[in-house]
Amino acid sequence: MRFIATTTKSLCWLFLLQKSAFAAVQNIDILYVKLHAEMSAEPLLLKQPADNKTLAGAKLAIEDSNTTGRFLKQHYQLTVVEDNNADGVISQLKRLLSVQEAPGTVLVDVPENAFNAVSEVIRGSGALVMNISSREDALRQSQCAEKVLHTVPSRAMLADAMTQYLMSRRWREWFLVSGNSDGDKAFASALQRSAKRFGANIVEQKQWSFDTDLRRVAQKEIPLFTQHDDYDVVVVADEQHLFDKYFPGNTWLPRPVVGTEGLVPTGWHWTLEQWGATQLQNRFYSQFAREMTESDYAAWLAVRAISEAVTRTKSTASDVLYDYLLSDSFELAAFKGRKLSFRAWNGQLRQPIPLVHPNGLTALLPLEGYMHPVTDLDTLGYDKPEVRCNMAK
CATH class of the missing domain: 3.40.50.2300 (Response regulator)
Incomplete structure (x- = not known):
């Protein structure tokens, strides 16, 4: 009887420990919003855009984040919202962001003429907006807004x-x-x-x-x-x-x-091989049977930036993540030979820009000799004195 009681007690403790360990896992839900753009003309028959364009990069980053997250008791998951109509996307967003455990970060992959409307809905819920598609300079120069960060390079x-x-x-x-x-x-x-x-x-x-x-x-x-x-x-x-x-x-x-x-x-190209880029290219190709594009890379960057911020701050609160991402403490290793960081004055991710032709890399910009008091990466795009919006400090 004593043996049975002891065994039962041990099993109860084991169950409680397992339950406690499971409960301690930090769940990080990231929302991905896709509004399909209308094309001005039909694409070439032999070069159709991939059905999973951009989304594939986010999926790979979720996988990467969970690889390290297992040791940190973090679990990342991606919820996808997509529609051919802006009203449909906004309606789904409002429903998903109104619940108590709503995602704190939203990746926005929409045409430029719909970005502000979608962004306002997300920001109104308190969530963080990660722009992974719009290159619009005004979003970084005259219309930049709090809790909006950009991982895709601007046209400038x-x-x-x-x-x-x-x-x-x-x-x-x-x-x-x-x-x-x-x-x-x-x-x-x-x-x-x-x-x-x-x-x-x-x-x-x-x-x-x-x-x-x-x-x-x-x-x-x-x-x-x-x-x-x-x-x-x-x-x-x-x-x-x-x-x-x-x-x-x-x-x-x-x-x-x-x-x-x-x-x-471009922000990314399949010919990048240095600084460990080959292993990223190979993992992407192995999973999706195609080359990684600039839009895939922008989505990958957004998820990895959030993962890095969650790990460093031990928080999933959007305000905490946003403040950390804009701080001098944030750095992201991203297979470009430089640590990437966000510009505090407009939320743009600093990053080297590859100059490519279809089958090769010609140069990685900025070039040596272009000087800047903070970092030569700020010779690309709008610098702090050129920005006219509320985030400028």
């Missing part, structure tokens, strides 16, 4: 990175071509700002407003369109890639093409 950052390289090659004279979309015009404006900032000269600027199918007539149309006395480089702003792919090899003068085609500034 991409333009400045590209311009630094062009100036290092003494390609100062630009022929600038832009499309009709709002994104194309915004990138063209970022390029104009960057040219003025670093001393380049736009000798000609044209807008591509034709709906011609260039697959058969590119060799005739592009040379005529790019006629000019002289220029060092053709800079193209076509974010949906409706016409830019026809410019390389078809310009009036034999000149390099840069911008959204040719040499392209």
Whole structure:
């Protein structure tokens, strides 16, 4: 009888210990919001966008965070909200964020014209917004808001990175071509700002407003369109890639093409191999059978930043995480050879920018020689004195 009582008592203690250990696990729920964008034109039949574009990066980061989280009694999970309609997304968001144990962080992957409406709903609930898709400069320069952080590079950052390289090659004279979309015009404006900032000269600027199918007539149309006395480089702003792919090899003068085609500034590219990037690329390819894109990487960064903040602060409160992410204490190792951090004045993640062509890395910006009193990473994009919004300190 004594043996049975002792055994029963031991089993009870074991059950209580297991229950206690389970209860001590910290659950971190991250919400991912996807609003499908309408395309101005059909993508190429042989190059369809992946169904899991962007989301795949978040899923890999959740997996990475749980690998280390097991030892820290942390468990990360991803809840996905997606719709083809902005009202549908907002309705689902309001429902999910109104519950007592609502997610404290939301990854926002929506078109730029819907970002503010979606962001306001999230911020109204007290949650932290992680922008993983919008490159809009105004969100970092004149409309930046508290509890909104950006892991995707802004257009200004991409333009400045590209311009630094062009100036290092003494390609100062630009022929600038832009499309009709709002994104194309915004990138063209970022390029104009960057040219003025670093001393380049736009000798000609044209807008591509034709709906011609260039697959058969590119060799005739592009040379005529790019006629000019002289220029060092053709800079193209076509974010949906409706016409830019026809410019390389078809310009009036034999000149390099840069911008959204040719040499392209981007947040991430499959050709990055240094600083341990190969293992990230391989893990992504092994799981999703495709290369990791810039949008995948932006989502991966957002989740990993939250994971790092939770680990360091031992908190899941959005206010605590936000303050830590903007502090000097936050650093994120992200396979780019530098520790990444957020700019306290506009919430943008500082990061090196690869300049790539389809099958190789040409340079990683900023280049040596571009000086800054804090960090040379702040030579890319809007610096503190240029920001006109409430987060500026």
